[in-house]
Amino acid sequence: MPKSRKRKSGNIAMHSNSMPPGPPGASKSITFMEQGVDMFHKGDMEAAGALFRQVLESSPDHAEAHNMIGVIGLNTGHPDLALEFFEAAASIDDHNANFVMNQSIALLELGEIEKAIDAVQIAIELNP
Secondary structure, three states: OOOEEEEEEOOEEEEEEOOOOOOOOHHHHHHHHHHHHHHHHOOOHHHHHHHHHHHHHHOOOOHHHHHHHHHHHHHOOOHHHHHHHHHHHHHHOOOOHHHHHHHHHHHHHOOOHHHHHHHHHHHHHHOO
């Protein structure tokens, strides 16, 4: 059974999930995700973002790749871009409280306090 490793960068939740074998291109997505997470941790946001975008080219519904691009957006001062990707991640995996919490951080940075509070409340409901 694949192991899930949770990592945190500041207050932003990240997951690095091993994916089971899947459709063609899945193993390429795994490799790009692993490389992207590695580049992220090394501080190379540009390379990490490019790798996560390659994941989305072959697996457009890869929620974690959307999430990680959002994390990069927050880390590089683009909360508007981050929010778009967090929303995409949450729409793909609507039971992941971390994606919703990340939305709340982006909303807070955008000055959308009430929406940020609403997102936190949803995240708490998903993961009491």
